[in-house]
Amino acid sequence: MIMYNLSSKFNTFYNDHVVLSRDEQNNLRDKKDLNISRLKSGLQEYNTENETSYSVVEIIEQGSMAMSTITQNDQSEYDIDVAIVFDKDSIPERTTSVKNIVVDALKRKCKQFKTEPEALTNAVRVEYADGYHVDFAIYRRYKNEEDEYEYEHCGSQWRLRNPRSITDWFNTKNTESDGNIRKVVRLLKMFCKSRSGWLMPGGLVQSVLVEECIQSKDRLDETFYYTIKEIRDRLNTDKSVNNPTDTSTSLLLTAKDEQKVKNLSVRLTNYIKKLDVLFEDECTEDQAISAWNDFFDHSYWGGLVTETAENRSLAKSASSQYRVDIVAVVEWKPSIRINLKTIGGRVPKNRTIYFNAVPNFHDFDAVLWEVVNTGDECGLDKGHTQTGLNVQETTLYRGTHKMICRVYRRGTLLCSDEVKVVIK
Numbered sequence: 001m002i003m004y005n006l007s008s009k010f011n012t013f014y015n016d017h018v019v020l021s022r023d024e025q026n027n028l029r030d031k032k033d034l035n036i037s038r039l040k041s042g043l044q045e046y047n048t049e050n051e052t053s054y055s056v057v058e059i060i061e062q063g064s065m066a067m068s069t070i071t072q073n074d075q076s077e078y079d080i081d082v083a084i085v086f087d088k089d090s091i092p093e094r095t096t097s098v099k100n101i102v103v104d105a106l107k108r109k110c111k112q113f114k115t116e117p118e119a120l121t122n123a124v125r126v127e128y129a130d131g132y133h134v135d136f137a138i139y140r141r142y143k144n145e146e147d148e149y150e151y152e153h154c155g156s157q158w159r160l161r162n163p164r165s166i167t168d169w170f171n172t173k174n175t176e177s178d179g180n181i182r183k184v185v186r187l188l189k190m191f192c193k194s195r196s197g198w199l200m201p202g203g204l205v206q207s208v209l210v211e212e213c214i215q216s217k218d219r220l221d222e223t224f225y226y227t228i229k230e231i232r233d234r235l236n237t238d239k240s241v242n243n244p245t246d247t248s249t250s251l252l253l254t255a256k257d258e259q260k261v262k263n264l265s266v267r268l269t270n271y272i273k274k275l276d277v278l279f280e281d282e283c284t285e286d287q288a289i290s291a292w293n294d295f296f297d298h299s300y301w302g303g304l305v306t307e308t309a310e311n312r313s314l315a316k317s318a319s320s321q322y323r324v325d326i327v328a329v330v331e332w333k334p335s336i337r338i339n340l341k342t343i344g345g346r347v348p349k350n351r352t353i354y355f356n357a358v359p360n361f362h363d364f365d366a367v368l369w370e371v372v373n374t375g376d377e378c379g380l381d382k383g384h385t386q387t388g389l390n391v392q393e394t395t396l397y398r399g400t401h402k403m404i405c406r407v408y409r410r411g412t413l414l415c416s417d418e419v420k421v422v423i424k
Contacts, residue, residue, distance in 0.1 A: 197375020375399025
């Protein structure tokens with residue numbers, strides 16, 4: 001079967017809406033460098049106060065930035081991964097002690113941040129209100145019997161791990177595929193994050209699956225399609241994913257990790273079916289565009305879908321003399337409130353949001369609020385209602401949710417408004 005050739009528009013999507021621009025890549029590296037400077041400066045202060053001599057001896061770029069697989073993100077939810085290396089004999093033995101030192105050093109120089117630097121199991125995180133975060137993975141090094149450095153990662157305990165091995169593996173395999181692995185990983189990432197409520201595998205798991213299943217074709221759309229089809233078939237028989245540099249070690253460490261891979265398997269099965277029209281003899285360009293729009297759910301494809309007369313009529317009839325606006329404010333900290341519109345990224349969980357209805361008229365007699373939850377985490381809690389001009393809700397589930405406000409007079413709906421709440 002021959003796949004409908006929409007390669008021109010598909011390549012435009014990839015180049016203009018998937019690949020991160022050089023300016024944005026430089027912006028991310030500037031944030032990385034700035035936080036490295038903060039860490040070093042904070043360590044100097046810490047050393048002076050505590051008569052210690054902790055010093056970062058190596059800095060290694062990791063993750064999607066090092067592998068150049070970061071994609072564009074409307075929510076600015078970018079992960080910047082950096083390995084910082086200390087000499088083993090210069091730092092405490094306990095992993096929690098080392099992480100606390102790094103947190104202390106960063107706090108000294110991140111006082112203006114709304115969220116303080118935080119020690120996680122495998123890294124120390126610096127989070128920006130607009131969605132970016134920098135993860136410092138901590139390593140220690142020592143010389144082995146061959147006078148070569150060995151590295152151990154600071155997690156719940158020290159574990160032998162080379163901070164460069166994953167990046168070296170990926171870049172080697174990508175070169176062998178003539179660059180196709182990187183392209184498909186970027187596109188698969190766009191699919192996996194296309195619905196914010198989805199719980200899907202991270203970039204490394206996706207990269208391992210793409211490397212294993214890559215199907216290089218003459219066209220990018222065909223390369224992507226046949227690779228994800230191969231991944232779908234592979235996951236239908238085997239959902240294990242191992243570290244490519246140590247195949248005895250699984251990358252799926254928790255039940256949640258395993259569920260994410262199951263989610264990917266189910267969603268590839270369901271959404272690849274939407275592309276079946278591409279192989280029909282009578283497939284038109286409009287049908288092909290609609291199929292890719294269904295798959296990626298991206299504004300680029302949506303903008304290519306022809307607007308019908310019915311859509312225009314509905315938009316016109318929606319206008320009204322009555323209007324209500326929603327003002328939403330997030331309680332970021334007990335003493336800090338931020339307008340929801342000014343938050344560039346997702347709202348963290350367990351934050352209170354205050355919603356205020358502002359109608360442009362006064363003779364209403366009822367205001368009804370409806371919460372509409374989506375995504376994997378909400379389960380059966382698909383929503384509920386409240387009444388009154390002012391209500392509040394707590395962020396609980398990852399995903400893109402809606403808060404809808406409806407204003408009534410004597411039982412008749414006069415106007416409504418809604419806001420999206422994107423929770424990480």
